[in-house]
Amino acid sequence: MALVLSEDQQLLKDSAKSFCEQNAPVSVLRGLRDSKDEQGYDQAIWSQMLELGWAGMAIPEAYGGFDFGYGGLGVVLEETGKTLVSSPLISTVLVGATAIVQLGNETQKQDLLPKIVAGELLIALALDEHTNHNPSKIATTATKVDGGYSLNGSKTFVLDGHIANVLIVVARTSGETDSERGISLFLVDANAEGLNVARTIMVDSRNSSNIQFNNVVVAEDALLGELDQGFNGLDSVLDIARIGIAAEMLGSMQAVFESILEFLKQREQFGVLIGSFQGLQHRAAEMYSEIELCKSAVRAALAGLDDPDTTLAERAELASMTKAKLSEVFFLVSNEGIQMHGGIGMTDEFDVGFFIKRARVAQQFLGDASFHRDRYATLNGF
Amino acid sequence: MQSQQEFRNETRIWLEQNCPESMRTSMVQEEVVWGGRNAEFANPDSETWLQRMAQKGWTCPSWPAEYGGGGLDKDQAIVLGEELARINARPALTSFGISMLGPVLLEYGNHQQKAEHIPKIVRGEIRWCQGYSEPGSGSDLASLSTKAELQGDNYLINGSKVWTSYADKADWIFCLVRTDFDVPKHSGISFILFDMASEGISTKPIQLISGSSPFCETFFDDVKAPARNLIGRLNEGWSIAKRLLQHERTMISGFGLSAGQSDNGGTTSTISSLEGTAMHYRGDTKKLSDPVLRDQIARFKIDADAFAHTSRRSVEESKQGPNATSSMLKNYGCELNKRRYELMLQAIGSQGLGWEGEGFSDEELQLTREWLRSKANSIEGGTSEVQLNIIAKRVLGLPDILSLARK
Known part of the structure; x- marks a missing residue:
């Protein structure tokens, strides 16, 4: 398991870096926020990302993808994290495409994956129902009806819900509300009758939504994966997504840290550079160390995803280790990002505020540090 | 040129044939082999193990064969390390000659000095x-x-x-x-x-x-x-002194590596698994009953995992031996090791607070002392504060307050 990037991955990372810096800096997100953009992402930039092949990064060649693995998608996410690119990359590529590759039948894969690569299809995962991530606590029901299923319930914190063409809905087909058994996944057309999507404006200025299902009827073949046995498959898809999000967080925290270092080297007080103060130096050195650990955790986890010998249990442990660690450190670095910039860090004009807002959303998304420490302990038998 | 797989196969076979059974168990303090003129072998197998490893130069795998080292390239040395770990082999020789002096002698010494001292370090003849x-x-x-x-x-x-x-x-x-x-x-x-x-x-x-x-x-x-x-x-000894400190720090950072692993092959820790110990002393079977301790142990183990990956990454990335990142590894590794012992004390409760005599097992008494010993980790080899200064100056390029003060 290599912890250093391959030559191909390094080239990809360099090109993603220059693309994000030149075409999608933080000012793009600022613009989307200030103009209250209805889509919540920049269509022209997304088209360029599609041209670069980013949507097909982790999709097999047989389905129109480029088979570059999660190591490839990971370095792209790291770079988009540095400039806080708001795009369907996470909802559609990292989560949506992964779910279809991992759980879909041949027809579903042939049908949906090439459309994702071509940018003809946006996907959103409708999973959470509560204020905190808990993927087995599902009250939304899918009841068997003639020719298919009828869905009822509500979902929250659905990333890109209001722009998606297809929703992957996690619903209960049997069992108690907090049981892992009896969970099934369905592909639902976003225009289906009885489906109500309400966009929520979040602190990080990215797309999110609440969704209501009132007798939304889907056909038999809308089932993604196995009936009643959907939880394990879902969890393994979530593990890949958790690692991908961690890669994005790694990029974001590095951007904040670079900004801090730059400030320490140019801001003068008491007649000297503030970067010469030991009180700040030690905090910077400790942050540097924590970020180095984050980098290793993300590299190891991505390498684990691309290694065919990694078991699902090992993947789960890597995912919880990485998401817990990255959530903690991004919390630290985003807070220090404000404090160490002083007053300027509090101004909206300065970009660091966008990062602390993104940090809290990313920390929560697919499980925060305490969720993943608990899961890590359970996975390790304590 | 031998392929890596061939080297791995040969190494595995050689280790199977040459590593005595008792050398495939976790190290105990009294049996650590330091070598020297008055070398002590509390376990006779450790003498055999040392002789066999030294014969191949594998006590110092990547040192030049000319001076008795193993002459392995970096990848082979990693393979050897993995194969040793696979069978939980103890270090055949522990010495400051290997971890500190040897590398700088190879870098700064003249031929005569190397020829005189290096082979004796490899064979454990001089402490x-x-x-x-x-x-x-x-x-x-x-x-x-x-x-x-x-x-x-x-x-x-x-x-x-x-x-x-x-x-x-x-x-x-x-x-x-x-x-x-x-x-x-x-x-x-x-x-x-x-x-x-x-x-x-x-x-x-x-x-x-x-x-x-x-x-x-x-x-x-x-x-x-x-x-x-x-x-x-x-x-001009100061450059050599600093270089040696980088090697020393890399060695000390290894203290953090065994942390959080369920098996401490090669280290002298008495108690192997933090969570297992905590559950054992509480009589828990499925889940650790103290939720705060459980969270702290999980957090510790996650940090230890991420640190182990960092340590490996630093080996993969480094071309000329240790550099300023050795200060980061030293500092983090030491702080982790201290955290590990504090958690171990919490795991064991009052049984971890005995000093001597009846009422405590040998392992418990040793734990108390190892906990106290671990406090030196962040002082020896340069304090944590000195490491943070070095990171700030050498890695992050922040201005040096001491040189400002001297102006």
Whole structure:
């Protein structure tokens, strides 16, 4: 398991870096926020990302993808994290495409994956129902009806819900509300009758939504994966997504840290550079160390995803280790990002505020540090 | 050229045939092999194991074969390490010659010096100690004042050192001495080797809070050290001293590596699994009943995992041996190891607080002492605060307050 990037991955990372810096800096997100953009992402930039092949990064060649693995998608996410690119990359590529590759039948894969690569299809995962991530606590029901299923319930914190063409809905087909058994996944057309999507404006200025299902009827073949046995498959898809999000967080925290270092080297007080103060130096050195650990955790986890010998249990442990660690450190670095910039860090004009807002959303998304420490302990038998 | 897979296969077979069974168990403190003129082998198998490993040069796998080392390239050395870990093999030899002196001697020594000392380090024939800190020179190491004056073919050495690990058991010392008092402190230091059996040397062990005495005060009274034993150039010893510290820090950072692993092959820890221990002492079977401790242990293990990956990444990335990141690894590894012992104490409760006598198992009593010993991790080899200074200056490029102060 290599912890250093391959030559191909390094080239990809360099090109993603220059693309994000030149075409999608933080000012793009600022613009989307200030103009209250209805889509919540920049269509022209997304088209360029599609041209670069980013949507097909982790999709097999047989389905129109480029088979570059999660190591490839990971370095792209790291770079988009540095400039806080708001795009369907996470909802559609990292989560949506992964779910279809991992759980879909041949027809579903042939049908949906090439459309994702071509940018003809946006996907959103409708999973959470509560204020905190808990993927087995599902009250939304899918009841068997003639020719298919009828869905009822509500979902929250659905990333890109209001722009998606297809929703992957996690619903209960049997069992108690907090049981892992009896969970099934369905592909639902976003225009289906009885489906109500309400966009929520979040602190990080990215797309999110609440969704209501009132007798939304889907056909038999809308089932993604196995009936009643959907939880394990879902969890393994979530593990890949958790690692991908961690890669994005790694990029974001590095951007904040670079900004801090730059400030320490140019801001003068008491007649000297503030970067010469030991009180700040030690905090910077400790942050540097924590970020180095984050980098290793993300590299190891991505390498684990691309290694065919990694078991699902090992993947789960890597995912919880990485998401817990990255959530903690991004919390630290985003807070220090404000404090160490002083007053300027509090101004909206300065970009660091966008990062602390993104940090809290990313920390929560697919499980925060305490969720993943608990899961890590359970996975390790304590 | 042999493929990596072939090398792995051959290594695996050789280890299967040559590593004695009792050497495939977790190390216990009393059986650590330090070598030297008066080498002790509490377990006779460890002598066999040392001889076989030294024969192949695998006590120092990547050192040149010319001087008795294994002559392996970096990838082969990693494979050997993995294969040793696979069978939970103990280190055949633990020595400051391997972890500290050898690498700088190979870098800075002349042929004659290498030929004289390196093979003996590989074979564990000479045990080395480190003459660095002095009573008045701790974190400010470069202010040291042990004096060396050239008299004929010898340097005459006077002064004293402190925190000299195992000075009372060592055969030779690598020592920092001041050879010029009239220049800025960093420019008058030289690096010299001499025999601890020389006339005029005395040592006095220091008792620590853990009750043991691994460190000594060391006194030099007109000690004669042959001038040919000066390493590198006169008055240019500070660069060698700093380079050696990077190697020392890399070694100490390894203390953090065993942390959080359920199996501590190769380390001297008495109790293997933090979570298992905590559950055992509470009578828990499925889940650790103290939710706060459970969260703290999970957090610790996650950090330890991420640290182990970082340590491996640093090996994969480094081309010329350790660099300034060794300070990061040293600092983090030491803090992790201290956290590990604090959690272990919490895991065991009052049974971890015994000092001696009845009522406590040997393992419990040793844990109490190891916990206390671990407090030195963030002091020895440069304090955590010094490591953070080095990271700030050398890695992050922040301005140096001390050089500003001197202006």
